[in-house]
Amino acid sequence: MTHESAGIGAHYQEATKYARGRPIAHEPAWATPPPTYKVYAEYLQVVELPEPDTDGGNGLWGLLSRRRSRREFSEQPLSMAELSQLLWAIQGVTAEQEGFEFRTAASAGALYPNETYLVAQRVEGMMEGIYHYMVRERSLGMLAEGDFSTHLAEACLGQQWIARAGAVFVWGAVVARCAWKYQNRAYRYLYLDAGHLGAQLQLASEALGLASCNVGAFLDDEVAQLIGLDGHSEVVVYLTAVGHPATTG
Numbered sequence: 001m002t003h004e005s006a007g008i009g010a011h012y013q014e015a016t017k018y019a020r021g022r023p024i025a026h027e028p029a030w031a032t033p034p035p036t037y038k039v040y041a042e043y044l045q046v047v048e049l050p051e052p053d054t055d056g057g058n059g060l061w062g063l064l065s066r067r068r069s070r071r072e073f074s075e076q077p078l079s080m081a082e083l084s085q086l087l088w089a090i091q092g093v094t095a096e097q098e099g100f101e102f103r104t105a106a107s108a109g110a111l112y113p114n115e116t117y118l119v120a121q122r123v124e125g126m127m128e129g130i131y132h133y134m135v136r137e138r139s140l141g142m143l144a145e146g147d148f149s150t151h152l153a154e155a156c157l158g159q160q161w162i163a164r165a166g167a168v169f170v171w172g173a174v175v176a177r178c179a180w181k182y183q184n185r186a187y188r189y190l191y192l193d194a195g196h197l198g199a200q201l202q203l204a205s206e207a208l209g210l211a212s213c214n215v216g217a218f219l220d221d222e223v224a225q226l227i228g229l230d231g232h233s234e235v236v237v238y239l240t241a242v243g244h245p246a247t248t249g
């Protein structure tokens with residue numbers, strides 16, 4: 001099997017792409033959604049649990065309590081320190097052991113298939129543009145200069161709030177980096193890995209008092225093209241928009 005084009009994983013990836021001219025989704029039966037909770041008619045025993053702590057845990061319980069998807073951003077730009085902290089929170093190298101450079105987020109087989117791209121829309125001291133995060137160097141390399149906010153929002157099925165974020169993190173998975181070991185199963189791991197990145201980015205944003213929202217609804221090839229990816233050997237899997245929250249009241 002060649003990783004990029006053959007196999008059920010690549011086929012699934014292709015067949016589930018959102019694309020212009022392809023119906024986005026069937027109309028769900030809104031009146032009859034499946035139940036959110038599973039209920040057994042009977043349990044052998046029910047164990048009541050004590051109330052969780054929502055305050056301690058070195059601040060983590062509070063962050064988890066407050067985490068919410070926030071889509072309203074103020075004009076305040078992200079600072080370089082905030083951006084740096086967010087990037088560290090998702091892909092910071094925290095240990096070197098047995099030939100691996102382990103990072104802040106878990107990855108199947110420590111293969112780290114996801115590359116981080118940043119669409120900088122309002123970041124202090126940075127020109128608007130598209131950047132690639134160099135994990136080892138801890139620096140951002142510019143790939144394209146300009147205001148891509150409208151273009152990106154349009155490629156995310158017209159979700160205009162995305163254009164008002166300070167920066168949008170885009171994860172592109174290098175399929176072969178994971179399929180080399182896991183073959184078709186790699187496609188599961190690309191997404192699971194990206195889920196970890198999105199979750200950690202949201203918690204880190206919360207810790208910095210920033211607003212964030214993950215994005216899974218996008219036209220795959222249009223976002224890939226914007227970033228400069230071929231959309232096959234490296235596929236866009238997930239995005240998260242981050243910015244200073246709009247002040248309420």
Ligand SMILES: Cc1cc2nc3c(=O)[nH]c(=O)nc-3n(C[C@H](O)[C@H](O)[C@H](O)COP(=O)(O)O)c2cc1C
Pocket residue numbers: 067068069070071159213214215216217218
């Ligand atoms: C995989 C995934 C994809 C998502 N895609 C979008 C999206 O495209 N647009 C959006 O506005 N929110 C998106 N969300 C945010 C969800 O709508 C949100 O997490 C959900 O409503 C629960 O709200 P909460 O995150 O505030 O707890 C996504 C979340 C996840 C986990």
